[in-house]
Amino acid sequence: MTINDLMGLAFVYLYVVILIIISEKVLNKYPRFSRKFLHIMVGNVLFILPIFDTAWVMTFLAAAPFIPLTFLMSPHSPLHIKDKISTSGHGLGLVYYAISWTILAFFFFDQQWVIAVGIAAMSYGDGVASLIGERYGKTKYNIFGDEKSIEGSLAMFFVLIITLGIVLTYYSIPINPLILIVVALVATIFEGITPKGLDNLTACFSAVGSYLLLNML
Secondary structure, three states, X not given: OOHHHHHHHHHHXXXXXXXXXXXXXXXXXXXXXXXXHHHHHHHHHHHOHXXXXXXXXXXXXXXXXXXHHXXXXXXXXXXXXXXXXXXXXXXXXXXXXXXXXXXXXXXXXXXXXXXXXXXXXXXXXHHHHHHHXXXXXXXXXXXXXXXXXXXXXXXXXXXXXXXXHHHHHHOOOOOOHHHHHHHHHHHHHHHHHOOOOOHHHHHHHHHHHHHHHHHHO
8 A cells, every 4th residue: 555545545534534624514405416516526536536546445445435425325224323314315226326336446547537427427427317307308218217417317328428528538538529429418318217216337437347348449
């Protein structure tokens, strides 16, 4: 473990703690908005990834610990923690988020922009879709047991195109606008058809899979 790894861990945990404090103490009167705020803003960890020097540190010390931590905060926890933020919406959504980041960190540490693409899809993309859909969604659809909205899906699509452009620019990766559009579209479709919080998994991995596939062509 290097100094950079220690700095990366410190930044990740400090940042998450700050977000939780804001969600629980400042935005606690609006639990659903607070949860979405947390969901979206946690995605900013993608800008911390380049600090890490060691794959196992990012995977098993930065990402993986959030799997049990978020589970213990969920409605399925044996501790039965009464937490407005984690219990509003899909109870395991943040657990799936942590699982996605851990898997990506394990397989793509040497291609950190790929990790960032997945994080962007499940944080900014999925988070904005839910936030806009709940507030402005009037055209509803339900494919596999979870109600979504056209307005939320369109918001995710356009926000994700912009976000992916920012992410790839940050990592100094050449941008192909067509690839951005296709990746955003694929992630949006998977988010729209996936029920019960599992969209944190499908939006993430569909974005990563389509991004990798398109760059192989």
